[in-house]
Amino acid sequence: EVQLVESGGGLVQPGGSLRLSCVGSGFRFNDFWMTWVRQTPGKRLEWVANIDRDGSDKYYVDSVKGRFTISRDNAKNSLYLQMDSLRADDTAVYYCVRDRYTLGFWGQGTLVTVSS
Amino acid sequence: QSVLTQPPSASGTPGQRVTISCSGSSSNIGSNTVNWYQHLRGTAPKHIIHANSQRPSGVPDRFSGSKSGTSASLAISGLQSEDEADYYCATYDDRVNGVVFGGGTKLTVL
Numbered sequence: 001e002v003q004l005v006e007s008g009g010g011l012v013q014p015g016g017s018l019r020l021s022c023v024g025s026g027f028r029f030n031d032f033w034m035t036w037v038r039q040t041p042g043k044r045l046e047w048v049a050n051i052d053r054d055g056s057d058k059y060y061v062d063s064v065k066g067r068f069t070i071s072r073d074n075a076k077n078s079l080y081l082q083m084d085s086l087r088a089d090d091t092a093v094y095y096c097v098r099d100r101y102t103l104g105f106w107g108q109g110t111l112v113t114v115s116s
Numbered sequence: 117q118s119v120l121t122q123p124p125s126a127s128g129t130p131g132q133r134v135t136i137s138c139s140g141s142s143s144n145i146g147s148n149t150v151n152w153y154q155h156l157r158g159t160a161p162k163h164i165i166h167a168n169s170q171r172p173s174g175v176p177d178r179f180s181g182s183k184s185g186t187s188a189s190l191a192i193s194g195l196q197s198e199d200e201a202d203y204y205c206a207t208y209d210d211r212v213n214g215v216v217f218g219g220g221t222k223l224t225v226l
Contacts, residue, residue: 045161059212061214103206104172106161
């Protein structure tokens with residue numbers, strides 16, 4: 001059974017940093033692109049970033065470019081999202097998702113709240 | 117503002133058929149396949165349609181999808197109370213190298 005488990009969310013002040021982690025199981029992690037998607041308080045879904053199988057290709061939505069960094073460690077079946085210079089509009093539930101196009105499996109999400 | 121346009125709400129009574137539309141442009145729906153996701157509150161979003169009309173294993177055949185040009189739709193026939201959820205369309209957008217989503221449609225079973 002495919003499982004994705006996120007961690008690392010929490011309350012952070014504007015301008016602060018957080019690092020999200022996701023551990024995958026039940027599939028060959030290094031066979032798949034991985035993606036971060038977030039859901040805003042208004043329930044809007046937004047693609048944040050994706051990364052190819054060996055971590056060499058990465059893409060970001062414009063609003064996080066230069067502030068967020070996606071990475072992975074295939075030896076640990078893990079995906080990461082380093083989030084710096086956080087802003088109030090980054091407040092969301094962040095989901096770790098398998099695949100680049102289909103987004104076939106989602107984790108339960110981890111809540112990030114940016115507030116003073 | 118979401119890239120793809122969906123109606124914010126839809127409703128139907130048990131046993132009815134409802135459809136949810138999704139409108140995009142030539143750079144997204146017009147050139148890529150469409151996926152649909154069901155999101156029940158407190159759970160992970162679930163992928164119910166991919167490649168416009170394909171159902172993953174375990175998804176009832178009451179759910180069907182279609183695409184024409186720069187628009188797509190999700191149809192749910194034989195509506196059941198457990199279908200009450202938020203539904204999102206999505207597709208790849210070549211301009212951003214990432215997935216774009218609709219704003220979501222809240223389906224209410226009356």
